[in-house]
Amino acid sequence: MYSTHNRPLSVHQNQEYNPRRYSNNNFNKNNSHNNGSVNSRSRRKDEYDPSKSYPSYDYSLPLIQQQHYFRSLRGQPNDFSNQYIHNGQFPTDHIPNIESSVEGYPKLKKLLDLKEKKNSEHFTQPLGCRVAPEKMVQVLIQWIYKHNLVFDTIMIGSLTENQQVLPILNQIPLEKLAIRPGFLYIWGSSHKLNELTNSIQGSGSMHNSWSKHFRRSEELVFTKNVESDGSYKVEDDDSSILTRKQWHCSMCITGTVKRDADGHLVHCNINPDLKVEDDDEESNPSSVPDSMYKVAENFASGNRRLHIIPSRTGLNTPVKLRRGWVIMSPDVLLDNFDPEQYKKDITRLGHNVSQDAEIEMLRPKSPDWKGKH
Amino acid sequence: MLSSLVSFLLHSHHIITSNEKSVFETYYMFQDYNKVNDKVPPKDLENYLELLFQIKQISQTVIWFKPNSLNELYDELSVTNTDIQEDKTRLVRMKLDNYKFDIINVLELNILDQILHPSSNINKIDMSLNDCPTTKTSLNDFDSIMEFLEKPVSKKFRILNSTPSPAPATMNEILSLDYEIITTNLLEFETAGNQLNKEIIPKITPKRPFLETCTDESHAVQMARISKFECERDSYNKMKTVNKSYNRKDKHFQNDYLNITHNIDQKMYNKFPHDMRSCFEKKIHFIPYYKTSRKTANNNNNKAPFTNAYAGVNTDMSIGDCSYLDTCFKWDDCKYVHYYTCYPTSELDKQLVECQEFNKGIMKNNKIRTFYWHEPSGYNIRNELPAQWVKCDIYNINMSIFGKFGAIIVDPAWSIHMELQFQQIEDHKIISTPVQPLQDEGIIILWVTGRSYEVGKKCLETWGYEYVQELVWTKTNQLNRTICTGRTGHWLNHSKEHAIIGMKGRPQWLNRKIDVDLIVASAREASRKPDELYGIVERVVGPHCRKMELFGRQHNTRSGWFTIGDQIQDVNIYEEEVKRKYQKWLGRR
Ligand SMILES: [Zn+2]
Ligand SMILES: [Zn+2]
Numbered sequence: 025m026y027s028t029h030n031r032p033l034s035v036h037q038n039q040e041y042n043p044r045r046y047s048n049n050n051f052n053k054n055n056s057h058n059n060g061s062v063n064s065r066s067r068r069k070d071e072y073d074p075s076k077s078y079p080s081y082d083y084s085l086p087l088i089q090q091q092h093y094f095r096s097l098r099g100q101p102n103d104f105s106n107q108y109i110h111n112g113q114f115p116t117d118h119i120p121n122i123e124s125s126v127e128g129y130p131k132l133k134k135l136l137d138l139k140e141k142k143n144s145e146h147f148t149q150p151l152g153c154r155v156a157p158e159k160m161v162q163v164l165i166q167w168i169y170k171h172n173l174v175f176d177t178i179m180i181g182s183l184t185e186n187q188q189v190l191p192i193l194n195q196i197p198l199e200k201l202a203i204r205p206g207f208l209y210i211w212g213s214s215h216k217l218n219e220l221t222n223s224i225q226g227s228g229s230m231h232n233s234w235s236k237h238f239r240r241s242e243e244l245v246f247t248k249n250v251e252s253d254g255s256y257k258v259e260d261d262d263s264s265i266l267t268r269k270q271w272h273c274s275m276c277i278t279g280t281v282k283r284d285a286d287g288h289l290v291h292c293n294i295n296p297d298l299k300v301e302d303d304d305e306e307s308n309p310s311s312v313p314d315s316m317y318k319v320a321e322n323f324a325s326g327n328r329r330l331h332i333i334p335s336r337t338g339l340n341t342p343v344k345l346r347r348g349w350v351i352m353s354p355d356v357l358l359d360n361f362d363p364e365q366y367k368k369d370i371t372r373l374g375h376n377v378s379q380d381a382e383i384e385m386l387r388p389k390s391p392d393w394k395g396k397h
Numbered sequence: 398m399l400s401s402l403v404s405f406l407l408h409s410h411h412i413i414t415s416n417e418k419s420v421f422e423t424y425y426m427f428q429d430y431n432k433v434n435d436k437v438p439p440k441d442l443e444n445y446l447e448l449l450f451q452i453k454q455i456s457q458t459v460i461w462f463k464p465n466s467l468n469e470l471y472d473e474l475s476v477t478n479t480d481i482q483e484d485k486t487r488l489v490r491m492k493l494d495n496y497k498f499d500i501i502n503v504l505e506l507n508i509l510d511q512i513l514h515p516s517s518n519i520n521k522i523d524m525s526l527n528d529c530p531t532t533k534t535s536l537n538d539f540d541s542i543m544e545f546l547e548k549p550v551s552k553k554f555r556i557l558n559s560t561p562s563p564a565p566a567t568m569n570e571i572l573s574l575d576y577e578i579i580t581t582n583l584l585e586f587e588t589a590g591n592q593l594n595k596e597i598i599p600k601i602t603p604k605r606p607f608l609e610t611c612t613d614e615s616h617a618v619q620m621a622r623i624s625k626f627e628c629e630r631d632s633y634n635k636m637k638t639v640n641k642s643y644n645r646k647d648k649h650f651q652n653d654y655l656n657i658t659h660n661i662d663q664k665m666y667n668k669f670p671h672d673m674r675s676c677f678e679k680k681i682h683f684i685p686y687y688k689t690s691r692k693t694a695n696n697n698n699n700k701a702p703f704t705n706a707y708a709g710v711n712t713d714m715s716i717g718d719c720s721y722l723d724t725c726f727k728w729d730d731c732k733y734v735h736y737y738t739c740y741p742t743s744e745l746d747k748q749l750v751e752c753q754e755f756n757k758g759i760m761k762n763n764k765i766r767t768f769y770w771h772e773p774s775g776y777n778i779r780n781e782l783p784a785q786w787v788k789c790d791i792y793n794i795n796m797s798i799f800g801k802f803g804a805i806i807v808d809p810a811w812s813i814h815m816e817l818q819f820q821q822i823e824d825h826k827i828i829s830t831p832v833q834p835l836q837d838e839g840i841i842i843l844w845v846t847g848r849s850y851e852v853g854k855k856c857l858e859t860w861g862y863e864y865v866q867e868l869v870w871t872k873t874n875q876l877n878r879t880i881c882t883g884r885t886g887h888w889l890n891h892s893k894e895h896a897i898i899g900m901k902g903r904p905q906w907l908n909r910k911i912d913v914d915l916i917v918a919s920a921r922e923a924s925r926k927p928d929e930l931y932g933i934v935e936r937v938v939g940p941h942c943r944k945m946e947l948f949g950r951q952h953n954t955r956s957g958w959f960t961i962g963d964q965i966q967d968v969n970i971y972e973e974e975v976k977r978k979y980q981k982w983l984g985r986r
Contacts, residue, residue, distance in 0.1 A: 080955045083603045083756040090749050100919045102607055105929040109602050115917040121878040128718035218864050242889050245869050266914040296881045296892040
């Protein structure tokens, strides 16, 4: 016996149903552009009519009409999702500007190069602070209350599944660790997204102090074009309806910052909110890809940057040190961080990346900056 | 003798583990067991130990000992250098008394037992299938079970013999079977249902032509040299008038109105190397064109790529591509580079024929689904429903007249506090959308904007859905590139949009994990979502499932889908029952 179930099914009461009669022709009948209209008067019956709509690909139609459908797609005939079903190539694999997202935009490329150079002038040396996950809260609280340390940019978590991000979020007075205005980046796989969102909203059981001070401002997405067993793999569970491929990074802001007036603090619209990485890119991946550190560096000019990785990240994605960042992790190679020395270093380097006339000229000032041309 | 140990462990595993029997104790139990069953008992304790070790060698996870693994004990004993037999036995006894059985994996033992006693396996099937001829089924069935158990862990496993063979008698024979029994990683476990789905769905998904894009930049440059573009003056004026009536934000494809004709110098084209020409016949190329103003063109004896030159500005090749490319609404005043999509129509036609060949087989493949665990019978004699739509105010219509749907797409016009040509809806009103009557169980996909992210989740909650995951649409431009220039984002450039997926009830009939949670598709008119989503949803719920789209527009109508919203024209209902109910509702009003 076949199992019965309550999947809603088509109700076919009309026995003379002919799909072709109803699917396209009927649609066109209701479309005001048809017979008699100016456009189609001179056209032969089979000819392509750009004013017509071809709502979906119907392989049961005659070939000539299928050709018309593809013409109506205006040079975008490909369906990457369909292609994935038939040959397993990821939709993101077809993006030509994966390696250099600013391809074709020399101004933007120059801007990115200048930014990178300028940022690096203010970088501290790579700093590591090796702490066991269960000790992290204690150490951070010491930094806050004993050493009065503050950071401009704080990143929490990495692209690994077994993270204990929430305990850190809920136990540390992040609003005291971050200066105002300050920027927070929280990593999570698409699994953890829901509880993370609850935490950010401070809703449900997630009552915490930090969510009152930070607001979610952007949602970054990272994905890697790689089959399931590589690094940055998102684990699937029974609840998934689609195969999970996304890593999310929520960007939160505390304090007031104005995008047009606070150019010394933030440079907006430098990087996109999506990063696709190719399989062969970065042969030895780290717990957080370099490109994502760069997004944070390019956005906020503050030189004090802290990255907390509250879990072991495994051999596939080891913790890599990065200039300009203090990295706290149980696995970090260097353990050279000294809070008092750090304060001195920062005073010497300056709290913010200095202004640069050329960058000021090139950087986008309003969301529609190119629209002015 | 190994087989008798396996039977013994199967027989008395409960006593052994619940009383934490030591290895030493079980030795005597085993002796008794053998006596009762007329089997040869192990020679001595060491012999028994060896048997246990052999089992552990087949699979490390069959038996667990505490405090240590048996391997360690075995190693320990083998290095003990005593020649006196008595001393050695005593030592072994002492050690074994402390070694207790911790866990016995009965499932694995059963599998092992079936390998060692194929005959007993036949007997079991005999009993279950009564009159069926069983002689040739035994190992086949067993194979498939084993393969099912084995697959997620290691692909090494194979028992190639399809005919029943005598039980593997020696240790080497068992080990040569080369398999590892399920060990860990149940998280990664892919159910048989999923595996079947992954196999069947590509067979019943219509194939579409797929045109590759050329990656050799020199081709487009060469082509640009021998190209002349023509632009009908009329269509250009038409575009201007059409564009005036649209809001700046509503980007329509200018190529549609501009109607650019691409002319190639055929003589020069024939001089191209053969591989380049065949590339043009197979792949999509984006030909950069530069506009020359009428003034400049006259000075240069009309050698402009546009035969009827413009009053507008010259293209400046050095400043790079236009952010809007083919959606540029100030085309004549834009100095940035634009492209003409040159796509191989002959290749498309060729592929269409190939695809049609494949798609003919879909009906046949669909018949397999009749025997499928979660599909209705008579699947293949049903036709997909035609496109249906009703123009209505969603907040004022009795939603229950539409019946139940397996999947719903909601694309509300979230207010973004900007002036747009179409009406926007306030958040609280969207939350109050009467979605409830449309679904008993199934999935919902709600498009959200950056700002409405949190509100979107609240919507799902209010409508009775459980949040499952997110779908990200990577927007691409004419050149398939992700959008990286400042367009919409407040802090970062927005190059994607999010849809959140919710689930109601516990639908067992979903085809899960067929597609990935990413769509890459070109951005079209403002707020128009990619058609790829329909294909994805159709694969999840099946093409014959009733599907609804709320707040749809005319371009959203699609066979298999019921579209409602106030931006749509007229009413087109095919299902008799819905038609009746709708007319009744109209009459009552
Ligand atoms: Zn080419
Ligand atoms: Zn332009």
